Amino acid sequence: MDSESNRIEYKQDLTDDLEKEVVAFLNYSQGGIIYFGIDKTGNIAGLQNVDSLQLKIKDRLKNNILPSCLGLFDVVRKKIEGKDIIKLVVASGYEKPYYIKKRGMSDKGCFLRVGSSAEPMPVAMIEDLFSKRTRDSLGKIISNKQNLSFQQLKIYYQEKGFEINDSFLENLDLYTPDHRFNYVAYLLADVNSVSIKVAKYSGKTKVDLIENEEYGYCSLIKATEQVLNKLEIENKTYTKITGKAKRLEHKMINSRALREALINAVVHNDYTREVPPVIEIYSDRLSITSYGGLILGLSKEEFFAGRSMPRNRELMRVFKDLDLVEQLGSGIHRILETYDTSIFKISENFLEICFPFEQDYLDTFESKTTGGAIGGAISGAIGDQIINLSDRQRRVLELIIENNKISYRTIAKKIGINSSAVLKHIALLKEKNIITRIGGTRGYWKINIEN
Numbered sequence: 001m002d003s004e005s006n007r008i009e010y011k012q013d014l015t016d017d018l019e020k021e022v023v024a025f026l027n028y029s030q031g032g033i034i035y036f037g038i039d040k041t042g043n044i045a046g047l048q049n050v051d052s053l054q055l056k057i058k059d060r061l062k063n064n065i066l067p068s069c070l071g072l073f074d075v076v077r078k079k080i081e082g083k084d085i086i087k088l089v090v091a092s093g094y095e096k097p098y099y100i101k102k103r104g105m106s107d108k109g110c111f112l113r114v115g116s117s118a119e120p121m122p123v124a125m126i127e128d129l130f131s132k133r134t135r136d137s138l139g140k141i142i143s144n145k146q147n148l149s150f151q152q153l154k155i156y157y158q159e160k161g162f163e164i165n166d167s168f169l170e171n172l173d174l175y176t177p178d179h180r181f182n183y184v185a186y187l188l189a190d191v192n193s194v195s196i197k198v199a200k201y202s203g204k205t206k207v208d209l210i211e212n213e214e215y216g217y218c219s220l221i222k223a224t225e226q227v228l229n230k231l232e233i234e235n236k237t238y239t240k241i242t243g244k245a246k247r248l249e250h251k252m253i254n255s256r257a258l259r260e261a262l263i264n265a266v267v268h269n270d271y272t273r274e275v276p277p278v279i280e281i282y283s284d285r286l287s288i289t290s291y292g293g294l295i296l297g298l299s300k301e302e303f304f305a306g307r308s309m310p311r312n313r314e315l316m317r318v319f320k321d322l323d324l325v326e327q328l329g330s331g332i333h334r335i336l337e338t339y340d341t342s343i344f345k346i347s348e349n350f351l352e353i354c355f356p357f358e359q360d361y362l363d364t365f366e367s368k369t370t371g372g373a374i375g376g377a378i379s380g381a382i383g384d385q386i387i388n389l390s391d392r393q394r395r396v397l398e399l400i401i402e403n404n405k406i407s408y409r410t411i412a413k414k415i416g417i418n419s420s421a422v423l424k425h426i427a428l429l430k431e432k433n434i435i436t437r438i439g440g441t442r443g444y445w446k447i448n449i450e451n
Contacts, residue, residue, distance in 0.1 A: 003042060004116040007032040012039045014053055017118075019064045019100045024111040024118035025090035026069055026098040027129075029297055030307050031329075032113060037085030046083030053086060064102070067095045068139075068173055071310060071317030074328045089328045091308035094295065095137065097121060097129040105130065138271060138312050142176055143186035152219040153188050156322050173314045184314040187220045187271060194220065194274075196227050196266070200234075200281040202391055210395045213416065216276070220315070221322060224266050227279065231258055234281055236402065238358075252357045253286060254338040260331040261353045265290035267319055268311045268351075287354040293347060304341055306332045389429075392417070396425045400435060404444045 004010055007030055009021055014036060025032035036057075037047040047053060054075050061069055074089040103109030110121035154164050169175065174185035186192050195216025202208040215230065216223040235251050235258060265277040270292030277290045294300065298309045308329030310316040319325040335343075335353070345352040389397065392415070399411050408426060412419045429435045436446040 004040065006030070006113055006115055009034045009116070010038040010040055010042065011036050012045050013037075013047070014056060018057065018060055020111050020118050022061055022069070022073065022088075022090055023065060023098045023100055023109075024113040026065070026072060026093040027096050027111065027121065028113035029092055030302060031090050031092040031309070034088040034090065035085055036088065037083065038080075044081045044083050044085065047085060050077055050084045050086060057086070057088060064100060065098055066101050066105075067093075067098060069093065069098065069313075070173060071313030071315070071320070072328075074320065076327065089308070091310055091328050092297070094309060094311060094313065095133055097126050097133075138183045138187070139173055139314050140176060141183040141272065143181040143183055143189075145186065145189075145192075146181050148181050148185055148189040149191070150185075150189060150219075152190050152222050153318075156219075156221055160322055162321070172318060182314075183271065184312070187315070188318065190219060192217060194223070194271070194276055196223055196276050196279070198227065198230055198279045198281070201283070202394065203283050204285075205282075206280075208391055210391050211281075211415065220266065221318070221324070224263070224324065227262060228259060231262065231279070231286075234286070250358055253355045257335040257338050258286070258355060260334045261288050261355070263319065263324055264331045265351075265353070267315050267325065268292065268295075270311060285354055285356045287352055289350055289352040291350060293349050293351055300346060303346075304332065304336065304344075306330070392421075393425045393428060396422060397429060397434065400429075400445045401447060404447070406445075 002008060006028070007025075009032065011021075011034060018034075021034055025034075036053065037045055039045055054077065057075050061073055069090075072091045072093055076087045076089065078085050078087050097105060097110045099105045099109035101109075105126060107120040107123055107126070110126050111118040112121045112125070113119075150169065154168070157168070158164060169185070172184075172188075174181060174188070176182045181189075187194060195214040198211075198213045198215065199206075199209060200211035202210050213230070215226040232255075235253050235255060237249050237251055262277075262279070265288045269275075269277050269290040273291060275291035277288065280287045280289070292311060294303055295309050295311050298307065302309075306329040310328070316325065316328075325331070339355070343354050343356070345354060395415055396411055399406055399414060408422045409419055412422045415422070426435070430437070433448050436448060438444055438446050
């Protein structure tokens with residue numbers, strides 16, 4: 001094991017100074033990690049009653065530190081050399097200074113990580129941090145609607161085995177100090193006015209919009225899952241034949257990285273300006289844009305190193321509870337396992353992740369027409385026949401090429417038009433001899449390719 005440092009602390013067992021160490025990491029710009037079951041020299045001692053210790057750690061941090069640090073720490077059970085240990089990951093907090101509740105906001109309650117130890121925070125620093133503390137965090141903003149219901153959220157928690165009691169909403173920090181629903185509650189409520197937009201274009205620019213959908217007006221958890229399902233459909237699989245005539249199936253975009261990028265955009269988006277994340281799909285790339293840029297105090301180097309500093313700790317806590325987020329700070333690492341930092345575009349107000357489609361996929365569907373790109377599945381498949389088709393007719397054709405057994409009702413649902421309009425487009429495609437129906441209503445569509 002590495003030796004103790006500014007970000008790593010070892011403890012052989014749970015001790016009385018747990019809150020002090022955690023407060024120091026919360027107030028530190030990079031957060032930190034505390035390992036239980038490892039002595040100061042780095043030897044693996046192991047732990048007994050790990051489940052009980054995990055609960056004690058969570059309970060102490062929940063009740064003994066202010067402001068609330070729920071959503072800013074992660075307690076993980078691990079095995080090293082066959083022995084059980086606990087890894088406590090602590091993110092840098094967004095509402096500094098953090099302090100031990102019973103000692104107050106003073107040099108006896110506020111600590112900062114200095115080297116490998118937790119040192120009392122100078123009074124001048126405490127006063128400076130307090131004056132800069134973010135006062136418009138989602139947890140402090142009062143929801144403009146107070147008659148909120150949370151049936152969707154409760155179902156998600158019940159499915160994960162959580163017990164729903166009278167303190168459910170309060171335990172999730174969905175109230176302001178004066179016991180009114182906050183903006184986090186509004187985002188997680190069954191009905192709200194927030195939606196995640198997904199736009200699809202036929203080419204490489206925003207000139208030809210072929211699909212514009214919104215997922216939301218419901219619990220942000222439900223909306224996120226709807227968008228994840230949409231991206232799974234859009235992230236097509238293609239087959240590559242290797243030199244040894246072996247078929248290999250690939251996705252246009254690495255599925256794990258795409259999922260992490262969307263979750264990060266949703267959890268870390270700055271909703272205080274009522275600007276939700278946006279997904280845009282082009283013929284050669286997919287981009288996910290969130291509002292807010294990097295959190296104040298987090299550099300690009302720290303961001304790419306996976307330093308976790310959640311903008312919306314309440315949302316982070318809920319997403320972690322529901323296993324939509326695995327560990328603090330792990331999302332960027334998972335993206336950078338496949339892609340380099342060039343896919344990130346960071347400005348003062350926005351953070352965009354732009355995934356290029358796999359080159360093999362683009363090569364497979366490279367356009368053979370002079371009519372321009374019309375979507376991955378059509379490009380290179382039909383020839384001059386498609387040049388005079390409208391964007392809507394090309395979209396219908398694209399869906400048929402993707403799935404030659406697709407029904408006209410499914411096409412209508414995907415495009416967002418009525419079924420009768422789809423039937424008219426299909427009739428025109430048949431009239432131009434671009435498609436032929438084989439086998440009746442339970443058959444399939446044959447694409448009449450001209451090379």
